[in-house]
Amino acid sequence: MVLSLIIRNALRHKLRTFLTILGVAVAVMAFGLIRTILAAWYSSVEASSPDRLVTRNAVGITSTLPLSYREQILKIDGVKQVTWANWFGGTYIDPENFFPQFAVDKDAYFEVFPEFITPPDQFEAWKNDLRGAIVGRKLADRFGWKVGDRITLIGSIYTDNWDFDIVGIYAGKDQTIDEGSMLMRWDYLDAWIKKNWPGYAAQIGWYVLKLSDPNRSTEISSAIDTQFKNSTAETRTETEKAFALSFVQMSGAILVLLKVMSFLIIGIILMVLVNTMVMAGRERTAEHAYMKSLGFRAYHLVWIISGESLLIAFLGGGLGLLLLFGVANIVKSAVAMWFPVFVVTPATFMIVICVALFVGLLAAIFPSQRVVRMKIVDGLRVVD
């Protein structure tokens, strides 16, 4: 009967309850969307592996390192494999069509990044084709590319028209892996540099190291940086997570603003629900007083009030989540250029549900407090 009473209480003012649920749903959707944007921003950080280190030039990410470091790094105890990459920075037809492009080591890159899954025959084709490129599934879908296509990029750093053969399409091992990048062969790029800028050949952007034991990352980082101290290109080694985070934090102010906005939205949800629950509590003062006179204790009434508040919050949260999935799906393609991984993650799902339920409980505090303090005679207004 208690559950039935909670449901029927919630439906006393159907329009008010419906509008409250809708208000909570829209706010929950907005909150979830901001959390999804934040998650998309941090997706590279989340996708990083604890057994990988990144070594780059200590001066900055735009400065290169000699390829010759690879053999020396590989000899350091605890380093299992070393690969490298360069930022390519090309334009496909129009600058609006931005997507990340990396020139990578054909021999070890996919071994160090096993989360990029490529069919073996396509991988072999890539190793045998200097102009070969492997593209992410979402990138291929975005431009309608398929294996066998030839595309041309206009190099903005390496100023030339670059032809590539799409020889493979990779998929991420799960939905948090970026499927919006293009991986081309580093030796193709290096051959061009040798020809056009001979002094800059055999240079790489950054190394990525696979460790045999992630617990030794601090010790190995230190060993690498010590080894190249006082050389022409000193290094800075950090975990892949810290490396990814350094890029994310370049947008620190925006991220802080987004986080502040998400908390403001929680406040809005709270106000919407508190308003409804306080009104409902006031309207039922005499009923609550009468129930107390029957022998119901304040905590019985608090259960009923909290149940109603939680029910509205839960329905609003549920509807908000449905809206969130719908909206996220619609805007996903529109933001693919900036956020290759734009999905409502299980963590966001849980946060949204928890926020809705938390707000439901908070909104019940005011009417509950009132009913606890209320004297029966005052509630009944029967002083004669």
Add this chain to the structure above:
Amino acid sequence: MAEALVKIRNVSKSYYRDSQEIPVLRNINFDIPQGEFLALMGPSGSGKTTLLNLISGIDRPSSGDLAVAGENVAQLTDGQLAKWRSEHIGLVFQFYNLLPVLTAFENVELPLMLTKLSKAERRKHVETALSIVGLADRVKHYPRQLSGGQEQRVAIARAIVSDPTLLLADEPTGDLDKQSAEDIMTLLSRLNKEFGKTIIVVTHDPRAAEKAHLIRHLNKGELT
């Protein structure tokens, strides 16, 4: 003479408004025997509802002792009072105080939710109470689907469903037409005669009070 079910000794009650004391009851003393049907009458502000509230344990006296069925109500804690009320007191109010979202059956069942009775036992009690008040055919009706007299009868069924020691009614006919008021007072009289219920009714209406065995008057907080 039956033993006193309610013993009121030197009971006074004052309210405070902006630190100003407003005495409502002054030094009340009287006994109500088991099986009595008492009408408390008096003008507005005479303190009759306050006295009823003190007897029912929904308010506390400022001084004095008030015992119901041997229990000194004034000394019970709030929790003990709530439990005591659920076991010993049946309350009927002028405006029925039925929950509009519950059917007649569910409204009557409400006090039994505080007991350990099974669902089947609760059903039996509710059906009995509703048949006593003549509303066995209205179990699925919501309060808005009932007349004022029927609503008050549901309220009486709710008050008697847990078989309380004492039935207290505050202006039970105050919101009813003449015929419905007559029916309600006849019902209360029947509960007293046939079921031996001790009943205290607060009323303005002399015709309603006629059904009682004993009428006591309050004036300016004193029994006359």
